[in-house]
Amino acid sequence: MTDVTLTEYGAARSLPLSGTLGRALAASRVVEATPEPDVPGLWRLRAAGKVGVVAVTASGGETLTIRITPKVPIRRLLFLLGYALDAKGWRDDDVALGSEHEILPALARLFERQADRALRQGLLQGYRTTEETSLVMRGRLREADQIRRHHGEFPAVEIVHDEYTTDIAENRLLRTATERLLRLPGISRDLRGGLLRLRVRLADVTALGRGQETPVWSPTRLNARYQPAVRLAELVLRGASVEHRPGDTTVSGFLFDMARVFEDFITVALREALSASSGHCVLQATHHLDESHAIRIVPDFVHYTDDGTPHAVADAKYKAEKPEGFPDADLYQMLAYCTALRLSDGHLIYAKGSAPHAVHRVRHTGIAIHQHTLDLDQPPADLLSDVRALAGLLLPQASRPA
Numbered sequence: 001m002t003d004v005t006l007t008e009y010g011a012a013r014s015l016p017l018s019g020t021l022g023r024a025l026a027a028s029r030v031v032e033a034t035p036e037p038d039v040p041g042l043w044r045l046r047a048a049g050k051v052g053v054v055a056v057t058a059s060g061g062e063t064l065t066i067r068i069t070p071k072v073p074i075r076r077l078l079f080l081l082g083y084a085l086d087a088k089g090w091r092d093d094d095v096a097l098g099s100e101h102e103i104l105p106a107l108a109r110l111f112e113r114q115a116d117r118a119l120r121q122g123l124l125q126g127y128r129t130t131e132e133t134s135l136v137m138r139g140r141l142r143e144a145d146q147i148r149r150h151h152g153e154f155p156a157v158e159i160v161h162d163e164y165t166t167d168i169a170e171n172r173l174l175r176t177a178t179e180r181l182l183r184l185p186g187i188s189r190d191l192r193g194g195l196l197r198l199r200v201r202l203a204d205v206t207a208l209g210r211g212q213e214t215p216v217w218s219p220t221r222l223n224a225r226y227q228p229a230v231r232l233a234e235l236v237l238r239g240a241s242v243e244h245r246p247g248d249t250t251v252s253g254f255l256f257d258m259a260r261v262f263e264d265f266i267t268v269a270l271r272e273a274l275s276a277s278s279g280h281c282v283l284q285a286t287h288h289l290d291e292s293h294a295i296r297i298v299p300d301f302v303h304y305t306d307d308g309t310p311h312a313v314a315d316a317k318y319k320a321e322k323p324e325g326f327p328d329a330d331l332y333q334m335l336a337y338c339t340a341l342r343l344s345d346g347h348l349i350y351a352k353g354s355a356p357h358a359v360h361r362v363r364h365t366g367i368a369i370h371q372h373t374l375d376l377d378q379p380p381a382d383l384l385s386d387v388r389a390l391a392g393l394l395l396p397q398a399s400r401p402a
Contacts, residue, residue: 004045005067006031008258009319012046014039021058028251030054031066049319051077052239053104053186054253065185067102070258072376074106079380081235081256084264086219087272103239104186104254111181111236112194114229115174119201123166124226167206169215170226175202177233180240184254208237259318266316266349266374267301269384273391279305289340299337303394310341312394315348320355331360331369338367345369347394351376 004015014036017025022043026033030050036042051070057063070077118124178198181187187195208214214237219227239254271281285302287310289295303312315337317330334346345368348355352375360369372390376383 002063003065003067005069006045006047007069008047008049008051008071010047012044014042014044015064016041017043017064018058018062021056021062021064024058024251025056025064028054028056030056030251030253030255031068049258050255051103051258052253052255053102053184054251054255055185057250066253067186068255069102074103076376076378077103077256077261078107078110079383080261080265080376082231083380084261084268085234086231087268102186103256104184105188105191107232107236107239108181108184108187108195109191111177111229111232112191112198114232115178115198116194118174118226118229119198121225123201123205124168124170124223125164125166126168126170126222128163128165128168166204169217170223170230171202171205172208172215173217173230173233173237174226175199175205176208177236177240178202179207180236183252184240186254262318262351262376263300263316266314266387269387270301270314270391270394273384273388274303274395277303277395279303279311287337287340289336297337297340299341302341310343313337313341313343313346314394315346317348317350317355320350330355334369335362335365335367338369339365343367347372347390349374349390 002015004013006013012032018041022033022035025031025043025045032044032046032048034044036044045066047066047068051068053065053067055063055065072080178195182192182195182199214234217223217230223230239256267283271283274281280303282302282304284298284300287297287299287302289297299313300316301314302310305311313334315330315334320330330348334348338344338346344366347370349372352373355371355373357373358371360371361367362369370393372393374383374386374390378386
């Protein structure tokens with residue numbers, strides 16, 4: 001087994017790999033993998049926008065484990081993830097971890113700590129609606145299913161009933177997150193022991209299967225002690241979704257796409273900042289560029305007036321897009337948004353260091369495209385304060401808060 005550590009958008013590293021493993025790694029798009037032109041068997045690896053850990057195993061058993069560390073400190077990254085998931089419930093003290101350098105062990109340790117705290121008073125119980133075929137009548141008869149499936153036969157009956165059980169959404173999320181973490185590389189022995197103890201306590205709870213839809217839960221007074229752990233379980237399941245088999249090669253791991261993390265955080269934070277203003281916000285608002293509605297556009301964030309008129313548009317860009325032959329793609333995209341929405345101003349929001357702060361006034365249109373930058377490596381209160389200031393700039397002068 002070979003281990004390699006890369007830094008997000010950092011310097012590339014050259015590594016000897018078999019052709020099968022190198023090609024599988026390139027196809028997975030976890031990292032940028034290209035063969036060195038002058039040295040056979042040597043591959044050049046560079047981490048792009050994903051952070052975490054992934055293991056790639058070729059058909060012959062050769063395994064490469066890649067650990068990708070983020071540019072921002074782990075504590076800051078966990079805040080971005082948690083705030084986007086629950087802006088009102090996530091607190092900074094939820095991520096008091098000290099100095100962790102990798103996202104997987106940091107999140108796993110935090111999850112184990114919060115889940116242990118949630119289960120100290122025993123497993124939460126609740127009512128779950130169950131539909132089943134039974135030889136005993138309980139609950140209510142599902143008449144339509146009974147007639148369609150059994151055609152008047154007896155004694156099997158199709159019933160629906162409410163069962164008071166520990167096999168509820170909150171516990172199922174905790175059990176599934178525990179199982180996923182135990183299968184991932186990079187979990188220390190003491191942390192694995194804590195996760196195994198969690199699994200024993202959740203032994204009577206059904207874990208979710210691969211591809212099974214995540215159950216819906218709602219924060220209430222009854223599950224208040226569970227809420228930090230369940231939010232973390234959702235983050236674990238979101239990051240642990242990397243698993244596929246290109247040919248005879250297995251790729252599995254735990255990764256976050258930083259572009260999506262940044263986009264989710266910015267849009268949720270802008271919505272919260274403008275919640276007291278008139279009008280309403282829509283994330284991923286769907287519009288069309290052309291009159292025949294053939295060309296769809298989906299801005300990350302649109303603020304509307306009370307009568308539904310587009311009021312402001314913003315797009316979150318973790319890193320400036322500079323594809324070959326089309327170096328200003330972000331600006332052209334925002335120009336299309338402003339044109340379709342009939343707005344004179346558009347706002348591009350970047351992580352600090354990805355693009356300069358600037359205003360571009362497009363000739364013959366009256367449209368101004370603003371490029372803003374946010375420093376992610378600062379305390380949450382300061383970061384949210386910067387987002388509130390930015391949100392104020394999106395509103396017309398007459399609508400801005402004092």
